Amino acid sequence: MKYLLVLLVIVIAVGVWRSRRRAENLEARRPAARADNRLQPPQDMVACAHCGLHLPRSDALVLGSAPHPVYYCSAEHRAQGPA
Structure with a gap:
């Protein structure tokens, strides 16, 4: 039972770590994505x-x-x- 509790704590810790890392990656990509989505003015x-x-x-x-x-x-x- 003790090992099951340790395993559960490790799984939760890894899940929290991955979700924070994913959120940081999304925040890092957003400014670049906004710059690419700007429309160019029409040309003659x-x-x-x-x-x-x-x-x-x-x-x-x-x-x-x-x-x-x-x-x-x-x-x-x-x-x-x-x-």
Whole structure:
């Protein structure tokens, strides 16, 4: 009976230790998860003048200037010109 009581105390102690450790791990992960879940602001999309692929304006290659710039998805398509 004495060994059963010791075993019960050990099982309870291990359970408490694991639950505290799990709670600490969850608290450590929460700030990182919040930073990843932030939405990025929408970006203006443009179409490649050669193939019609839509891509963000920040990634596009521009030929010409305002008021009528021409956007391309790659240097190859810019060299080939509009389709």
